[in-house]
Amino acid sequence: MTAATTAATTITAELAAVMADVVGYDGATITGLGPDGVTSVALSYAIGRRHLAQLHTPPRVVWVLGNGAPTPAVKKDFPGGRRSLVTRNPVLTAVCWGRDLDAASDLASAVVAAMQRRYAGRVRFLGESWEDAPAATDYGEVVALTWAWPIAVLDRAPGLRTVTTASLDTTDAVSGDGTIHLGEP
Numbered sequence: 001m002t003a004a005t006t007a008a009t010t011i012t013a014e015l016a017a018v019m020a021d022v023v024g025y026d027g028a029t030i031t032g033l034g035p036d037g038v039t040s041v042a043l044s045y046a047i048g049r050r051h052l053a054q055l056h057t058p059p060r061v062v063w064v065l066g067n068g069a070p071t072p073a074v075k076k077d078f079p080g081g082r083r084s085l086v087t088r089n090p091v092l093t094a095v096c097w098g099r100d101l102d103a104a105s106d107l108a109s110a111v112v113a114a115m116q117r118r119y120a121g122r123v124r125f126l127g128e129s130w131e132d133a134p135a136a137t138d139y140g141e142v143v144a145l146t147w148a149w150p151i152a153v154l155d156r157a158p159g160l161r162t163v164t165t166a167s168l169d170t171t172d173a174v175s176g177d178g179t180i181h182l183g184e185p
Contacts, residue, residue, distance in 0.1 A: 018115060043059045059107050074150070092149035093144050096144070126146040129144050
């Protein structure tokens with residue numbers, strides 16, 4: 001996954017960072033009242049299509065990937081001398097569920113702001129759609145936000161190296177120079 005940087009990372013790690021920013025956006029608004037209008041409920045989130053059918057107390061965000069079209073390779077340097085062959089562009093959807101219309105709108109704004117701050121235009125916001133099926137809105141309002149999510153397909157997997165021994169290089173150390181070097185008494 002290389003949407004944010006050229007460093008190797010995962011979709012789960014990227015979305016965890018976005019959600020940490022969402023909570024920081026306005027914790028008082030995002031950690032809002034539950035369906036009863038009295039009980040305070042913390043924001044929760046999940047990643048994966050199987051979580052869409054699970055009912056939880058709002059506020060909640062469920063992230064899913066959908067169909068997308070490929071684009072040309074990303075022209076950047078990648079760790080380990082790897083290169084991009086093609087770019088996958090699945091649609092990333094954040095399904096935001098709030099207790100009422102205002103809560104869902106506030107949550108959607110926090111998610112969009114976090115994505116914009118993290119990716120600064122590298123991930124294109126495609127829009128939003130509000131759920132209107134009665135069964136889906138029994139316990140709150142639901143809005144789905146979508147982005148084109150570029151994932152570079154690299155020519156080879158990152159290499160893993162295991163460090164088995166380590167040695168200290170103290171060849172430039174001068175005893176008594178006022179700097180303490182490794183291995184110096």
